[in-house]
Amino acid sequence: MTQPRDLQTVSIVGLGALGILFGGQLAQALGPEQVRVVAGAARAERYRQEGVEMDGATVPFTYLTPEDTPAPADLVLVCVKFHQLEAVRPLIASQLGPDTLIVSALNGISSESVLAEWFGPERLVYAVAQEMDARKEGRRLIYRDRGQLVIGAMTQDKAETERVERVAELFRRTHFPHTVVDDMPRRLWGKWMLNVGVNQTVALYRGTFATVQAEGEARDTFKAAMREVLALSAHAGTGLTKDDFRYWLRVMDGLDPAAKPSLAQDLEAGRPTELELFAGTVIRLGREYGVPTPVNERLYAGIRALEVQASVSSSGTSVSSNK
Incomplete structure (x- = not known):
C-alpha cells in the first residue's frame, strides 16, 4: 500500500x-x-x-x-x-x-x-x-x-x-x-474546563485575564465553574484530576493580564458568543449525569442578559442614527 x-x-x-x-x-x-x-x-x-x-x-x-x-x-x-x-x-x-x-x-x-x-x-x-x-x-x-x-x-x-x-x-x-x-481525551476536556471558567467569568465581570488572576470573587467563580467540569469528567470517563485543575490554573496565571479571552471580546463587539459551547454544554451534561451545575447556570443567565442588553443598545443606536 x-x-x-x-x-x-x-x-x-x-x-x-x-x-x-x-x-x-x-x-x-x-x-x-x-x-x-x-x-x-x-x-x-x-x-x-x-x-x-x-x-x-x-x-x-x-x-x-x-x-x-x-x-x-x-x-x-x-x-x-x-x-x-x-x-x-x-x-x-x-x-x-x-x-x-x-x-x-x-x-x-x-x-x-x-x-x-x-x-x-x-x-x-x-x-x-x-x-x-x-x-x-x-x-x-x-x-x-x-x-x-x-x-x-x-x-x-x-x-x-x-x-x-x-x-x-x-x-x-x-x-x-x-x-x-x-492522553488526548483528558487534554481536550482540560482545555474545555479552563475555557468554561475563564471565558465566561471574564465576560460576566467585564474584565481581562487579570480579573481571574487576582484573588477575589471573580477568581472564586472562575475556579468553581471549572470544578463543575471536573465533576462531569468523572462520569464522562475523560480522566480529569485535581492535578489537571492545578495545571490549567497555572496556564491561566501565566497569560498576559491585560489580554481577554474570545468570549469577552465577542460580547464587547456585539458578535455571537460561544456560550452554548461552554455553560450550555456543562448544563446539558449536568442534567444527563445528574451533576449539579449552579455556577454555570448563573454564568449562562448573566451572559445571556448581557447579550440581550448589548442587542438592545445596538438596536437603539441603529434607530437613533437613522433619525
Missing part, C-alpha cells in the same frame, strides 16, 4: 486571531504558495487587497476561493468559531483530496465529532490550542504569547496514531510550536 506523502500544503479556514497566529507561522516557514487562506469571493478579494499583519509585516498567504483552488490541500486547519462551522463546511470540502487531514483549533469538545460526521473520522487529528492570548484588531494580530497546538490520538488505533505523526512531522519541520500527548 502506498504511503501518503509528507504534508506540504496547508489550507486555513477562518482568518481570525488563531488563523493568523497559526497560519502565519506556517506561511513564514513554508512560503505563500504552500499556505493558502480559503474564503468566499468577496472576502478573498478583500484579503488580497488589504492583507493581514503579524509581527509588523504582512503575512505571506495565498488567498483562494473554492472555485480557483488548484489542487487539494494536504492539511486543512479550521480556525473559526463553533457557531460558524456550518457556514464554512463548503470551504473545507473544497480543499479535500483522498489523503487530506483536518485539524480543528476550535474551542470546546464538539467540533471534531461534527467534522468527522461530515468528512469522515479517518481525516481527523485532534488538537487543543492553548497558552496564547492573541486578538485581531482590524488587519493586525496583537499578542504577547504565541501558545501552541497540542495534538494526539483519542484511541489506540494505529491509523489514528499515524495521522498524528504526519502532522507532528510537519510541525517539527516548520518549527511550529506543538506538543504530542498520549
Whole structure:
C-alpha cells in the first residue's frame, strides 16, 4: 500500500486571531504558495487587497476561493468559531483530496465529532490550542504569547496514531510550536474546563485575564465553574484530576493580564458568543449525569442578559442614527 506523502500544503479556514497566529507561522516557514487562506469571493478579494499583519509585516498567504483552488490541500486547519462551522463546511470540502487531514483549533469538545460526521473520522487529528492570548484588531494580530497546538490520538488505533505523526512531522519541520500527548481525551476536556471558567467569568465581570488572576470573587467563580467540569469528567470517563485543575490554573496565571479571552471580546463587539459551547454544554451534561451545575447556570443567565442588553443598545443606536 502506498504511503501518503509528507504534508506540504496547508489550507486555513477562518482568518481570525488563531488563523493568523497559526497560519502565519506556517506561511513564514513554508512560503505563500504552500499556505493558502480559503474564503468566499468577496472576502478573498478583500484579503488580497488589504492583507493581514503579524509581527509588523504582512503575512505571506495565498488567498483562494473554492472555485480557483488548484489542487487539494494536504492539511486543512479550521480556525473559526463553533457557531460558524456550518457556514464554512463548503470551504473545507473544497480543499479535500483522498489523503487530506483536518485539524480543528476550535474551542470546546464538539467540533471534531461534527467534522468527522461530515468528512469522515479517518481525516481527523485532534488538537487543543492553548497558552496564547492573541486578538485581531482590524488587519493586525496583537499578542504577547504565541501558545501552541497540542495534538494526539483519542484511541489506540494505529491509523489514528499515524495521522498524528504526519502532522507532528510537519510541525517539527516548520518549527511550529506543538506538543504530542498520549492522553488526548483528558487534554481536550482540560482545555474545555479552563475555557468554561475563564471565558465566561471574564465576560460576566467585564474584565481581562487579570480579573481571574487576582484573588477575589471573580477568581472564586472562575475556579468553581471549572470544578463543575471536573465533576462531569468523572462520569464522562475523560480522566480529569485535581492535578489537571492545578495545571490549567497555572496556564491561566501565566497569560498576559491585560489580554481577554474570545468570549469577552465577542460580547464587547456585539458578535455571537460561544456560550452554548461552554455553560450550555456543562448544563446539558449536568442534567444527563445528574451533576449539579449552579455556577454555570448563573454564568449562562448573566451572559445571556448581557447579550440581550448589548442587542438592545445596538438596536437603539441603529434607530437613533437613522433619525
